Amino acid sequence: MTDLVILKFSRPCLLFFSVVLLLLSLTACDQDTAQNSEPGQHAVEHKHQQDQSSYICPMHAQIISTEAGTCPICGMALVKQVNTQEKDSDEKIPFVQIQPQIIQTLGIRTDTVKKGSLAKVIKTVGYVRYNQRRLKAVRSHTYGWVENLVFRTEGQSVQKGSLMAELYSPEFLAVQDEFIRAQKQDQSNILKKYGDRVESRPARDYLRYLNVSESLTNEIARTGKSKYRIPVYAPQYGVLVRHNVHKRQFVTPGYVMFVIADTSSVWVEADIYEHQLPWIRRGLSAEVEIQALPGKKWPARVNYVYPELDPQSRTLKVRLLVATPDGLLKPNMFAQVKIFTDPVNDVLLIPREALIVTGERQSVIRDLGEGRFQPVDVRTGLNSEGQVEILSALQEGDKVVTSGQFLIDSEANLKASFLRLNNSDK
Numbered sequence: 001m002t003d004l005v006i007l008k009f010s011r012p013c014l015l016f017f018s019v020v021l022l023l024l025s026l027t028a029c030d031q032d033t034a035q036n037s038e039p040g041q042h043a044v045e046h047k048h049q050q051d052q053s054s055y056i057c058p059m060h061a062q063i064i065s066t067e068a069g070t071c072p073i074c075g076m077a078l079v080k081q082v083n084t085q086e087k088d089s090d091e092k093i094p095f096v097q098i099q100p101q102i103i104q105t106l107g108i109r110t111d112t113v114k115k116g117s118l119a120k121v122i123k124t125v126g127y128v129r130y131n132q133r134r135l136k137a138v139r140s141h142t143y144g145w146v147e148n149l150v151f152r153t154e155g156q157s158v159q160k161g162s163l164m165a166e167l168y169s170p171e172f173l174a175v176q177d178e179f180i181r182a183q184k185q186d187q188s189n190i191l192k193k194y195g196d197r198v199e200s201r202p203a204r205d206y207l208r209y210l211n212v213s214e215s216l217t218n219e220i221a222r223t224g225k226s227k228y229r230i231p232v233y234a235p236q237y238g239v240l241v242r243h244n245v246h247k248r249q250f251v252t253p254g255y256v257m258f259v260i261a262d263t264s265s266v267w268v269e270a271d272i273y274e275h276q277l278p279w280i281r282r283g284l285s286a287e288v289e290i291q292a293l294p295g296k297k298w299p300a301r302v303n304y305v306y307p308e309l310d311p312q313s314r315t316l317k318v319r320l321l322v323a324t325p326d327g328l329l330k331p332n333m334f335a336q337v338k339i340f341t342d343p344v345n346d347v348l349l350i351p352r353e354a355l356i357v358t359g360e361r362q363s364v365i366r367d368l369g370e371g372r373f374q375p376v377d378v379r380t381g382l383n384s385e386g387q388v389e390i391l392s393a394l395q396e397g398d399k400v401v402t403s404g405q406f407l408i409d410s411e412a413n414l415k416a417s418f419l420r421l422n423n424s425d426k
Contacts, residue, residue: 055080096373096408103371108404110367111351113394119343120279120384126270126320128290128333134262136235137242140251141211144169147229149247151240151258158234158260165245165257166229172210176226179203183221238262266322266329268300270337271315278382279341280305286320287338290329298322298329302339344382348390354400355380355388365408367399373408 055078057063057071069078079102098108144167151164158164182200200221207217212230220227242259251257268288272280286300304319320337322329355378356363363377381389394400401408 098371100371106404109402110399111354111402113348113350113396113398113400115346115396116349117343117345118347118382118384118387118389120341122276122279122339124270124272124337126268126335126337128329128331128335129267129269130261130331131265131267134265136260137256138164138232138258140255140257141253142169142171143252146245146247146249146251154240154243156240158238158240160234160237162234163231164234165232167232168229172230173226175203175206176220179207179220180224234260236260236262263327264325266324268320268322268335268337269317270320272318273315277316280318285340288322289336290333293328348394348396349387350390350400351402352383352386352388354402365401367401373401
């Protein structure tokens with residue numbers, strides 16, 4: 001009976017449990033389907049978002065719209081932009097895709113990175129100075145009084161060996177007497193020439209100290225008679241530029257009586273800025289022009305580079321040696337200088353207008369082809385005549401944008417900003 005009862009009530013129970021199991025299985029299938037379909041749905045939505053095109057203003061990169069229209073700022077028609085991005089592995093900067101007709105409209109031009117030589121002509125100004133190596137001071141070597149003054153004014157031409165003045169010196173007379181007495185002594189009992197006597201050598205050295213010439217010393221020894229005045233001769237050819245004595249003046253040892261300048265060559269001191277220092281070295285050829293003497297040019301050469309910068313002007317002085325056989329260049333004349341530097345060979349070069357310089361970086365816009373452009377940070381070296389040396393990030397044959405690069409750089413920076421915001425949200 002028990003088995004019959006169980007069989008009797010098992011059919012409704014089985015039917016009930018079958019319905020319950022069917023509902024549970026359908027619910028589970030719906031949940032699985034929902035779970036399995038969620039990533040796919042997100043992928044479809046993401047792909048749909050990628051397929052959507054954005055419209056931007058060619059002049060104002062911040063104006064972005066999902067529909068065609070006009071810019072609210074300038075009124076230009078918005079340009080369709082394909083949302084394709086290629087990220088740089090290090091900088092995470094996307095490239096910019098521009099349609100060919102827009103490239104022509106914006107006037108975007110490119111140039112090729114190539115190797116070549118870089119030379120520079122440094123143009124600066126300076127002043128004419130005396131050649132200090134050809135500036136001679138005539139000094140007194142003893143106490144005495146100036147007598148028989150031959151040259152009385154500045155500006156007179158002086159020949160080498162010309163008598164300029166005579167000094168009366170009691171010290172000179174005393175040394176001559178000692179020298180003459182020594183000539184009469186001959187302790188070796190061997191007659192010798194007056195210049196070889198051992199006894200007279202101290203007095204002869206004293207006369208040399210007083211700047212008495214050898215010819216005058218030999219004359220004193222030969223004649224045995226004293227001279228009352230010390231003659232002063234010009235040590236070189238030139239112009240008398242300083243005249244510091246007058247007749248009957250008392251002078252002391254070391255006093256500068258005359259200064260003679262040889263003006264057959266002069267110095268020109270020019271100023272060089274800090275950024276020009278890598279080009280400067282001793283021995284470079286140069287050219288000097290004087291505004292007061294139009295049409296004339298003097299070849300020159302850099303013969304000294306000063307070791308210290310002027311803290312006020314932040315410039316460094318260089319000295320040029322200029323030959324002036326005509327004597328036209330006068331000290332303190334204002335000069336215009338050109339210095340011709342040595343060329344730097346086999347370096348990567350780009351046009352100066354292709355370089356974007358900001359306070360933090362130097363960059364260029366590289367043309368990747370097919371309307372794609374990407375900003376690249378570079379390191380630069382020397383620059384001259386509209387060319388800039390590139391030290392990193394570019395290779396020979398690369399193409400860089402020379403016109404319109406600021407618009408592309410702004411767009412790339414805007415995309416990079418959005419990329420960083422999206423990464424920060426994840």
